[in-house]
Amino acid sequence: MTEIRATNITWHEGHVGREDRENLLNQKGATVWFTGLSGCGKSTIAFTVEHALVERGHLAYVLDGDNIRHGLNKNLGFSAVDREENIRRIGEVARLFADAGAVTLTSFISPYRKDREQARKIHDEAGLPFIEVFVEVPIEVCEQRDPKGLYKKARAALAAGKGMGFTGVDDPYEPPLKPEMVIRNDQVTPQEAAATVLKYLEARGVLPALE
């Protein structure tokens, strides 16, 4: 790198590398990909992890339905093609965030194995950790919770002969075959779940170890 002095600032030629941002942030860029049925508690865990990370001085950011479906992916519906494109774009944005040095937490049902594998592939190719966290809760429990009334709506639609392709009701959920973590979220609190994720991030070297 060549050093150039202009005005009162020291300038360096050449691009900033990922490592420079990671050193600055004292962490590695990485994507933690939460997957699981509607109502399994993905978002609660993701936001709990985000909070704990920022509390510890780390940059974390959650990509979820709220900031993606109303923005980047607002021109996508729920057809098979659109669902695939939805997850593809999320994978690409997560990769950009991870490349910027952020611990990126994605919270989407992401029911299809091949779509998740594609997101993993582009992270692998970029040398970025992709940590798939399967939030496993029996569908009966998710349906019992039904925080947004979506299962009820899906069952009613199905009974009326107008299936809406709702994951777990009339569309499949393909569980990960080799996820980095499985969280039985009907057996632990969100805090316990988040603590497990943090420990994993330390063990993986994404975060420096907490004394």
Next chain:
Amino acid sequence: MTEIRATNITWHEGHVGREDRENLLNQKGATVWFTGLSGCGKSTIAFTVEHALVERGHLAYVLDGDNIRHGLNKNLGFSAVDREENIRRIGEVARLFADAGAVTLTSFISPYRKDREQARKIHDEAGLPFIEVFVEVPIEVCEQRDPKGLYKKARAALAAGKGMGFTGVDDPYEPPLKPEMVIRNDQVTPQEAAATVLKYLEARGVLPALE
């Protein structure tokens, strides 16, 4: 916010706000949107600004053709509809990055006023600074530089009666009407241009003032 203790970590309920990340990073999230003809030097300035920011301990990230066209937007071509969608997605991703607290630098020709205005609008709505920087260089100078041989190719295509819709040759460039900054990049060095951007970011409160 309720405080919960679990294991050895202090947990807080409620989401992390933008302000929490901004305090952590000691900066405000913002988007600096470089626009101008091919060969005007947008990317050189953007990467010079990025370097200076990281050097000063700030998180900055460049979105450009290299990381966008080969990833998020690899399924878009160069039709009018695809060009609009290209810039729309970039605007949305920039907004997410700015919301995460990063100083986000976008480097795209982005020739159409209405597409840039749309990117500005979604930042305005989110209360995020959107700083449009018009990198103004006479087309003759850009065409003389022609670092990637694109003007030559576009002129040849046009002469052969097969226009490729290249900005400045056979597709219009609509200069910003009220850009936050104009850089006459044939009259300053990239370092001088970048220094001007940094000063603006300080004045705007995106960066703390440099002593």
